[in-house]
Amino acid sequence: MNTLIAITGLGIFCLLFEILNFRKGIIPFTILGLLGVLALNFYEFGSTESYYNNMITVSKFSTSFSSLFIILTIFLVALSHNFYENHPTKISDFVAIKIFLLAGGVAMVSFGNLAMFFLGIEILSIALYVLAASERLNLKSNEAGMKYFLMGSFASGIILFGICLIYGAMGSFDVVEISEYSLSAELPIWFPIGMVLVTIGMLFKIAAVPFHFWAPDVYEGSPALTTALMSTLAKVVAIATLFKLISSLNFIPSLENQDHLNTFENIIIFISIASMTVGNIMALRQVNVKRMLAFSGISHAGFMLMTFLTAATSAGVLLYYTAAYALAGIAAFSVILYVCKNQNDEDITNFHGLGKTNPLLAAILTASLLSMAGIPIFSGFFAKLFLFNQTIQAGHITLVIVAVINSIISVGYYFKLILAMYSKEPNQERTGKPFLIYAVAIVSITLNIALGLFPSLVLDLLN
Amino acid sequence: MEMDTNLALLLVLTPFLGFLINVFFGKSLGKTVSGIIGTVAVVISFIVTLVLFDQITSTGKAIEVTLFDWIQISNLKINLGFLLDQLSVLWLLFVTGIGSLIHLYSISYMHDDENMHKFFSYLNLFVFFMITLVIGSNLLVLFIGWEGVGLCSYLLIGFWHKNQDYNDAAKKAFIMNRIGDLGLLIGMFILGYTFKTLDYTELKQTILTIHYEPQIAWNVSIAALCLFIGACGKSAQIPLYTWLPDAMAGPTPVSALIHAATMVTAGIFMITRLNFVFDLATDVQTVIAVIGAITSLVAATIGLVQTDIKKVLAYSTVSQLGLMFLALGFGAYEVAVFHVITHAFFKACLFLGSGSVIHGLHGEQDMRKMGGLRKAMPITFWTMLISSLAISGVPFFSGFFSKDEILLTAFHHSIPLYVVGSVASIMTAFYMFRLMFLTFFKEFRGTEEQKHHLHESGSLITIPLIILAILAAFGGLISLPGHSWLNEYLAPLFTKVAGEEHHLGATEYTLMGVAVLGGLLGILIAYIKYFKQDNVPESDENITGLSKVLYNKYYVDEIYDAVFVQPINVLSKFFRDYIETGLSALVFGLGKVANEIAFQGKRLQSGSIGLYLFVFVLGMCAIISYIFLAQ
Amino acid sequence: MNVSTILIILLIGAFATYFSGDKLASKVALLFSLAALGCSIVLLNNYNAGENISVINAWITQPKISFALNADGLGLAMVLLTLALTPIIIFSSFGNEYKNAKGFYGLILFMAFAMTGTFLAADGLLYYIFWELALIPIYFIALIWGNGDADERRKAVVKFFIYTLAGSLFMLVAFIYLSQKANGSFLIEDLYKVELSACEQFWIFLAFFLAYAIKIPIIPFHTWQANVYQKAPTVGTMLLSGIMLKMGLYSVIRWQLPIAPLAAKEYMNIFIALGIAGVIYGSIVALRQKDLKKLLAYSSLAHVGLIAAGSYTLTLDGLRGAVLQMIAHGFVVVGLFFAAEVIFRRFETREIAELGGIRTQSPKFTSMFLILVLASVALPSTFNFVGEFTVLYSLSQINIWFAVLGGTTIILGAYYMLRMFQHVMLGQTNSKVFADVTLSEGISFAVIIAVLLFFGFYPKPITDLITPSLETILQVINKN
Amino acid sequence: MDNILNQIGIENYIFLSVVLFCIGIFGVLYRRNAIIVFMSIEIMLNAVNLLFVAFSTYHQDAQGQVFVFFSMAVAAAEVAVGLAILVSIFRNLGSISIDNLKNLKG
């Protein structure tokens, strides 16, 4: 709870900075503030409390995911410095929106009442619509914002409808109460329908097939930093929230009571397989790096969905997977931001010869791609390993084999980028070594590798 | 024991040392010095052999030397060890003896070649491997030598490596030998697997004591057959004989040493060595006899019409080897060994003589361009004449005794094979004298230039010739009918009552007479045809009919080429161009399919919000109805 | 001191090389590789003296993954092979100028690190990690420093990477499945103890087989090989063929057979037949290759087919022969590829048709090349013969026809190798100048040849080293 | 006070709002004019609001009505942002048909 308050306060401070005409300090200040929040959050770790009539419940799950969100936001804010160089008057708005977005995200993983959940997701979404459309003179950005907005509010409507049905069934928005009622035998069908609708809405947010169509277009059209945010923070928030929804509302036991579990699991398996396959195969032919990473994100959503099959035990795995994925994503995007600055698009040709002109960044991008592809020693590998381990334990070996085949396909496009960096001739000179971009890239990839070397650090948090 | 080990090592390693010196310092030492080093190395081995021979004859006991464990196989133990018994020392005697002579000869013969040190190093290496082959205490050490001499043969055939035809010949020799080697290996495997040992002494012990079961008998037969395939390769028997004539591409001393006197007899050595195995496989023995007989006849017929002096000798070698196998097939090992020895003498002499001729004519090998060399090269002529008489089986020359014994043995076992062998002998006499008449008599048919330079070769060439001629003439004395020193000497080796002494009865004398008459008949025909009638073989394009078939060696090379070599090459091209590409395309194809799906998928991702939402709604309907309506 | 020291030396070496700059990189790399070799020899001594040089540390708690390195005779033999070849390979590259040499040599050492780790790992997952890690450096080496048309190279290298990764991912699934059966442990001893039904064993065996068949490669999974060998820089080719292939073969013995012995026994004939088919197929395809390196690649295919067949016999002889042959083949193939490189340095081509007549210009090189060719065709008295003989012998124990068919390598091998030798080295003097081998080239050759000949006559040290561990593995295989 | 649902039945409210919700979905799919699409989304949200209130009565519980306030706030915020985006598109493109928004695809 304190975390949430602190974050909100920080956001408002950011707005005040603009008024005080203290633009230069805004990013260092925000980073420091976020570090403080992170410390606060660590301090809260381990306690299980609920605040304000159970509106916010703090648990290990919420604090650990919140920490991840905060870390990601720190990186994203740090990257803002260079990205918004040309928009000095708007920088405080951008930073503030990101901070509020973080607040939404934190609310989403620590909600104790569906109202908080709904508001959180709306804050997140609206902030994202704005950020997606934030290059007001760029038609692509406008289009991305519009697409995201239309489809996002459509999905919000469905989520709202789902919440409404849950309320109809339970007569309450409180998570604890709902989870108690949901185990009773006499349950109106509204509850499972509502849950399914909410799930569908959230699947849209995490861009799972067949609700994924927006992702590539929006990722491509949005400003690169926003894409970074969507593909890392937003996706992680959405998947964590969905996980929390399904596990904390006792949805799966209630389905079991009503013999719906099998079909629900089939749906999850199907969506997971479809997401992986569609994401990976579609990514093969992409030439825009952001678009490619969008499809890659779709496929990772498929992987993450596998944790839902073992929802009772797999929170740690999900945390690990999301951390590995997001850190690799941040590292990759920081390199992309560097390379594609002052470029019209993020075409793969921009990366030609990066291995020669800028070996460090090329190495970082390579490492992050390898992590996403699941090559050992990077945490992406361990994430997949633990995921497969869990899933095989639950007996879904076919799903794992499909996932494995998908991992193989994914190598195809990740390596396309690596090939471009190392085996093509450089076509442009790049000057300048922006400190913050380098710092973010190095720190995030180091964290990624550290997670790979010591997976227990994260994995055991939630076990 | 210590002494024996040292002697054995000295025996083996001296040529090896010679090889090393010549390889590393040969060039800087100069041609003569390197030649001398090479020769001395072999001579030392020869002296050691003499010492050993003395020891063996006096004690009658084999010397066994074990150096160390070599290869470990679960139920087999294979040492690197030597076995010096009667057989191996006998073999060593003529290997190192003739080897020394040929080294000596080569100093002069190869003096014009810039790579003489290399030649000597190869020769020394050959002697090293040949000694290893002979004195190895088990089949695997034999195999080292066996393949090693093959290697040296390869190196020496292709000695003039700028000529790719020679290289082809060398390669062919190596590969055909390897076909045989595979047989040998398989034979070894079966023996090892059946008797749990490859050591000669132990093998003999086991075979003599083992309880016989049909399975073991069967294994032994198969093993014997496989071993015989190995012998076929090395000793140029049908069907693996075609490499030997081609091997004449090498320098003549090589032909003399390797392809006449020593290496090609390795097959006979091996079979003799394993006589206790072959004795158990009577079927295989029959096969050996038949193959030997056929080989001797086929090779002899081809030899009838060849015009290249060395080719004639080569086919003659094949034919003689066939005769030896004929003897082996009847279990008359000592007879075969006897012929090996006499053959080594006279064939080495013949080759060296032909080398002398070729040397004198600056490389000319076609007999049609020779003639009348008798006057210019008297020593060569006389030594070759003696050897030709020996090979033709003219009485009291060495060949007479050995060949006669073979035919005698054949007669006792199988009349048809006896007939075949006899015919082959008559042909031998014919073509050998055809060679003699064409080369040494009448007028010289070469160019004026060559005629001008005709001269007798130097003493380094003639001395070995003379020594060999003497041996060819009197070598038969070691195994006179009725009182054979050789048989007694070799007796400890054989399980059967050694060499059933043929009682010299009327039959035997009749047969001897027939053989002599046959030999003389052959010489007579040659005399009439090439001396009296003054025929010279037609030039290549004018040869027709049967002689064309013979001249082209029954087209065996072509048949082999068409049946084995070409199909493999075609197959190779097919694999390379189709299977490999196909497999590759299959793997790439998976990627292509994925790419194609992606391409189609991109069309679905059309950018239209309506479509996206439509799919969204459809997906939602599908999920909801699956969960709630599917029951 | 334990085996992790070697790994640490190599890893530090890789970074030290990278940071030492382009000029010094090759020397630093050589130094570290020699240090690792020295260290491994010291460890070998300690091991022979009965000292415990294995390591086991807990790493990840859930699932239970340990940092376990086990050095038994087999592992040590493979490590020695790796560490003996690495300095040779590095040293052999001294004649070439590489752009960005620090990266190049750093990657070589890193690869040596990963491969050594693979040979030592005694935990399924650790092993898998090293196994995958070894793939990355070779990918970059082939990609960046390779030769030939860039597009073709890219295609070949990516295919190689994806293909091998594809295989090994199935192995990962098998490992996870196994660990579940072993109560979450990945330790090799625990995996050995797992009781599996015949059906499970079959699938696990197959999953492992896929990984290894691609890596080794066994036909028909070999299509990546020839192209990558051709396109990679020779150093990369040497690493691939000399050591990396052996990872697959080693793994068959260490992991696949003991973990799924029932399946191995049940389907033995099929897998032996595949290996032997590889022998024949590889030999025949090699006959008509135009590119020297491709020819050597196919010859390698033939040889590893035989080794694989030997491993699948499940007899002590087969395993021992396979290991001996692995080591021997490692040295020979490195030597042969180095010879190809020596030719390339002078003639700038590897097209067999354009070569020839080298013998007159450089007899020294010719002799060394010939010895390697002969070793490759397993002439007795070379190390390869010992291995090949043992393998063929073990095959003959299973079925004599396996030995006959496998033995065709003796004939066909001689055919294509001598044919190649004839066209590359012999014939009319080449119009281009072939400078004689330099001292450093000569040293590399000499070392390889010395090893081959020495062990050809005296393989006992290696046999004694590997036999106890192979016997242990056989015990596991035959436990039920 | 009598519960009004005794006369109408909660099912009817559910059907009504389902139909209304679906009309909203239909509108989103049917129209290309972005403004109308926005309106359709508003219809969807209102359908849900109606149901909230009905359920609130059904449970005799005020929380449902409280939630409607939040839902209204969300709707207002969404419309504000949406229209802002729409305006900037209109400025750049001169059209608000979502059919013209097909630059990003593939």
Place this chain on the structure above:
Amino acid sequence: MIHIPDFAHATTVQVIFCFLAFITVITAFLTIFSRNPIHSAIYLVICFFSIAGHYLLLNAQFLAIVHIIVYSGAIMILFLFTIMLMNLNEQRDVHRPRITRLGAIVSFCLIVIVLITIFINSKPIVGEYDSTGEDFQSIKVLGKILLNEYMVPFEFASILLLVAMIGTVLLSKKEKLNK
């Protein structure tokens, strides 16, 4: 079970409900089918009013007022404002391809059928709807709940509005580009 309206014995409430429901659905359809955006907006306003009528029927007076204020008063004005700003009229509406319409109709029918079937198939709500008689929806109660129990979401909604505000400003503010 579906409630079959018994028009003969329909109570007033039932008649009002049917009437309002009819208006709501019809105007909603008209909103979508009108060519002129302004007409659409007007129909939508009517629709909102009818929904407010439902609220009144359910005795939620405060909510009905708020609804009218927010939707008809604020949101619809915003729409109309935008429409006029853009000077949209029916000619501007682009031709809709047949496939789109077909798809829309198909998916509409599909989702309606699916949802309705599910609700019909579900267990019917049996028995009386209990009425505690407690006041649960007066302004007083609502205010208490909103500002006591739901204080945090209430405050959080302000963040939402703040974000929307900043966002809208961000999207529309012109700036000096110092490129």
